[in-house]
Amino acid sequence: MNPNMWEAPAVRDNVARLRSHGWEILEPGSGWTACGVRGSGRLAEPREIVEFALEKLGKRRTKKR
Numbered sequence: 001m002n003p004n005m006w007e008a009p010a011v012r013d014n015v016a017r018l019r020s021h022g023w024e025i026l027e028p029g030s031g032w033t034a035c036g037v038r039g040s041g042r043l044a045e046p047r048e049i050v051e052f053a054l055e056k057l058g059k060r061r062t063k064k065r
Helices: 009-020 046-056
Strands: 029-032 038-042
Touching: none
Parallel strands: none
Antiparallel strands: 029 038
């Protein structure tokens, strides 16, 4: 994704709809995207994704790598 996609009204409406139904969303990362645009919309860092998933599963990481 890139900032233009993330900020598109259809995407924002769909994310809001998911949240209104109880879904939790990991926001995209910010920085340079694959298309060379800077802003929100890049894939979250792998560590953030793992920590988010573990938190939602009620687990914690015990070792730092």
